[in-house]
Amino acid sequence: MGKGGNQGEGAAEREVPMPTFSWEEIQKHNLRTDRWLVIDRKVYNITKWSTQHPGGQRVIGHYAGEDATDAFRAFHPDLEFVGKFLKPLLIGELAPEEPSQDHGKNSKIIEDFRALRKTAEDMNLFKTNHVFFLLLLAHIIALESIAWFTVFYFGNGWIPTLITAFVLATSQAQAGWLQHDYGHLSVYRKPKWNHLVHKFVIGHLKGASANWWNHRHFQHHAKPNIFHKDPDVNMLHVFVLGEWQPIEYGKKKLKYLPYNHQHEYFFLIGPPLLIPMYFQYQIIMTMIVHKNWVDLAWAISYYIRFFVTYIPFYGILGALLFLNFIRFLESHWFVWVTQMNHIVMEIDQEAYRDWFSSQLTATCNVEQSFFNDWFSGHLNFQIEHHLFPTMPRHNLHKIAPLVKSLCAKHGIEYQEKPLLRALLDIIRSLKKSGKLWLDAYLHK
Numbered sequence: 001m002g003k004g005g006n007q008g009e010g011a012a013e014r015e016v017p018m019p020t021f022s023w024e025e026i027q028k029h030n031l032r033t034d035r036w037l038v039i040d041r042k043v044y045n046i047t048k049w050s051t052q053h054p055g056g057q058r059v060i061g062h063y064a065g066e067d068a069t070d071a072f073r074a075f076h077p078d079l080e081f082v083g084k085f086l087k088p089l090l091i092g093e094l095a096p097e098e099p100s101q102d103h104g105k106n107s108k109i110i111e112d113f114r115a116l117r118k119t120a121e122d123m124n125l126f127k128t129n130h131v132f133f134l135l136l137l138a139h140i141i142a143l144e145s146i147a148w149f150t151v152f153y154f155g156n157g158w159i160p161t162l163i164t165a166f167v168l169a170t171s172q173a174q175a176g177w178l179q180h181d182y183g184h185l186s187v188y189r190k191p192k193w194n195h196l197v198h199k200f201v202i203g204h205l206k207g208a209s210a211n212w213w214n215h216r217h218f219q220h221h222a223k224p225n226i227f228h229k230d231p232d233v234n235m236l237h238v239f240v241l242g243e244w245q246p247i248e249y250g251k252k253k254l255k256y257l258p259y260n261h262q263h264e265y266f267f268l269i270g271p272p273l274l275i276p277m278y279f280q281y282q283i284i285m286t287m288i289v290h291k292n293w294v295d296l297a298w299a300i301s302y303y304i305r306f307f308v309t310y311i312p313f314y315g316i317l318g319a320l321l322f323l324n325f326i327r328f329l330e331s332h333w334f335v336w337v338t339q340m341n342h343i344v345m346e347i348d349q350e351a352y353r354d355w356f357s358s359q360l361t362a363t364c365n366v367e368q369s370f371f372n373d374w375f376s377g378h379l380n381f382q383i384e385h386h387l388f389p390t391m392p393r394h395n396l397h398k399i400a401p402l403v404k405s406l407c408a409k410h411g412i413e414y415q416e417k418p419l420l421r422a423l424l425d426i427i428r429s430l431k432k433s434g435k436l437w438l439d440a441y442l443h444k
Contacts, residue, residue, distance in 0.1 A: 019092035023102050026094075030065030036091070038067045041100055044089040056215035059222045062229045067102050070113070070355035071222055077126065077185050077390045103352035109410050113356040113387075116399075116406055120388060125395040128187050132394045136178050140205065143171035148309060156313045165322065169329035175205040176334060177377020183213055184389045203298025204305070208279075211295050212286040221389055224362035225347040232338075233347050238262075238269065239430065242347030246433045250440020260438040263431035275331035276324050337375070340366065340422040341382035344429045345415075357412060359386040364415035366422045368397055375419075383414065 021043050029036035035047045037060075046064070050057040055075065063071060076082045094100070101107055120126065147167040154160035182198035185191050199210045216231050223229035225242070233241055237256040240246040246259065257265070287296040310319040346361045353361065366372055366380035378393035379385060384400050391399070407414040417425070 020095040021092050022095055027065040035064035037063045039069050039072050041094045043092045045091045055218045059218040062223050105354040109356055110354050120399050128392045133187050140171050140175050151313050165326050168326045172330040173333045186390045186392050199298050204301050207299045207302035209283050209287050209295040211292045212283050226350050240433050240437050244348050246437035247440045250437045251444050260434040262434045263427045271332040271335040274335050276327040339426050344425040360412050366419050
């Protein structure tokens with residue numbers, strides 16, 4: 001017994017030290033078939049596990065060869081739970097002489113941002129007011145009820161139909177903001193409850209897919225406005241964005257469309273078509289191709305509810321046209337709100353900035369008011385939402401002054417605009433990019 005005990009102690013003393021790696025070595029492992037990343041100076045091989053990642057393999061793959069500490073903390077409210085999945089993936093740690101950050105990122109900004117996050121936690125800003133979210137859900141259900149009562153009581157004439165369509169478009173837009181909250185795990189402490197309610201809201205109230213949204217939207221948050229990483233700036237050659245892309249297209253004589261007029265045809269193919277055509281097709285195909293049968297069942301429940309409710313008033317074809325008109329209206333709302341915070345900011349290739357700087361470069365805010373908060377689902381606080389995606393939206397305004405102070409300390413611009421200016425800036429930005437394309441196309 002004693003001898004065995006001594007052998008155990010000796011084995012502990014002779015325990016093999018953990019391998020150490022340099023950033024140069026880690027950065028080589030940034031391929032689709034070979035992915036390492038760093039969290040809190042620990043090195044993880046995520047190559048095989050990335051296909052099982054709940055947020056999708058692309059979002060985690062975007063940090064291959066990099067430090068992902070702040071992104072990891074931003075996306076996961078329950079660090080203890082997700083930490084269990086990391087343990088089997090651990091292969092080593094950064095060599096002692098290596099800095100904690102890759103690509104020469106500003107360690108002082110990172111240190112100050114982490115202190116800010118700790119302050120937000122101490123202020124209980126990640127704590128949810130459940131009454132707030134219940135009221136949001138209640139007002140969506142109320143809008144649905146008002147819409148049905150309008151056509152039931154006043155008939156299916158043009159005026160009641162138009163009123164009903166606008167009420168339902170409002171309901172759909174607000175349900176879109178609400179599913180966004182649950183999708184970001186910002187309502188309940190336990191992720192499983194957020195996931196469940198998310199499927200109900202996006203599936204049964206909107207007829208869309210939670211998995212589709214997760215895989216697309218988390219990439220946007222991980223690498224906002226970065227070409228080939230943020231799907232929201234993949235415009236399929238319809239628009240050219242920022243400064244780098246239009247110049248590249250111009251130099252290569254690429255002219256899929258007359259981009260110098262994109263600020264004009266935006267009104268014809270941007271807001272009107274995104275949801276009723278592109279998103280609707282992409283969502284349905286994603287659920288079928290990836291066999292997301294649970295999401296498909298939730299989406300079918302939405303269509304059954306909608307057609308059972310409105311076919312008695314409009315017939316099958318009429319109800320189908322009515323549904324697409326509602327989505328046509330909602331699409332305008334969605335596009336203008338989501339683009340006013342991003343499309344006007346820097347859109348470029350990967351620059352390997354720290355989390356704080358990368359989010360401030362890609363996002364801007366719209367002034368707070370009761371209407372702006374409601375109209376945008378509190379995405380007028382886009383900066384704070386991107387920095388702290390799991391923070392309940394009713395607390396974003398509380399952290400905003402501290403974010404402004406940190407920006408001022410490090411000389412980082414914090415942009416905040418009136419709503420109308422933010423909307424007009426979308427058109428100005430498209431026009432500017434179009435001119436850059438034309439100049440490069442003609443003269444370079």
